[in-house]
Amino acid sequence: MRRAAPRRPKPGKAPKRLAAADREQQILAEAIRFFAEVGFTGQTRELAQRIGITQPLLYRYFPTKQQLIERVFKEMFLKRIDPRWTALIRDRKRPLEERLLEFYRHYASATYTYEWIRIYMFSALLGNDINQRYIGIVEKNILKPLCLEIRHHCRLPLAPETPISEAELEHVWVMHGGIFYYAVRKYVYHSRVAANFDAIVRRAVRAMLVGVAALGAP
Secondary structure (H helix, E strand, O other): OOOOOOOOOOOOOOOOOOOHHHHHHHHHHHHHHHHHHHOOOOOHHHHHHHHOOOHHHHHHHOOOHHHHHHHHHHHHHHOOOOOHHHHHHHOOOOOHHHHHHHHHHHHHHHHOOHHHHHHHHHHHHHOOOHHHHHHHHHHHHHHHHHHHHHHHHHOOOOOOOOOOOHHHHHHHHHHHHHHHHHHHHHHOOOOOOOOOHHHHHHHHHHHHHHHHHHHOOO
């Protein structure tokens, strides 16, 4: 009796067994897509099904859902913050408007994506502290240095060691949040947005600098 020939895997089909590091990265990548689509209320059972693995195998790499969320936070938010952004903002050899335009190009490239924006919004709705931690980093490394650069640009009579006021910080948040809302409209509301991002940023920056100069010291 002739034995049946062994079945060969279909072309293009991924092997069932992966190295531990590859499997972990596979789970993380799919978790980012999954949470961006359904939010953090999505069940790990459904996530495992999407990946094509068992839930116990998923838990072997991420023992709890919260640990998986923390890893997503590190991958999507912490690893995308570039320390060179602060140096760029502080580089007074270049006009401030030019520095900010370049900064927002880099910042948008790193963060204004479908997954980043939606995970950020879902986290806020869930009450997760991811947003608070990220906001703290943004204020320390981006917005507060920017406040000092605005003082210098607008020749405000405030010493660099003078504490940054709430009014100063909120004014910068208004500009930063307005630019961020461009991405929210695009990836959350799926509404029409202007194609020329540079023009949007340049106008927002100019309006803020003219406004601060007109208002004077807070």
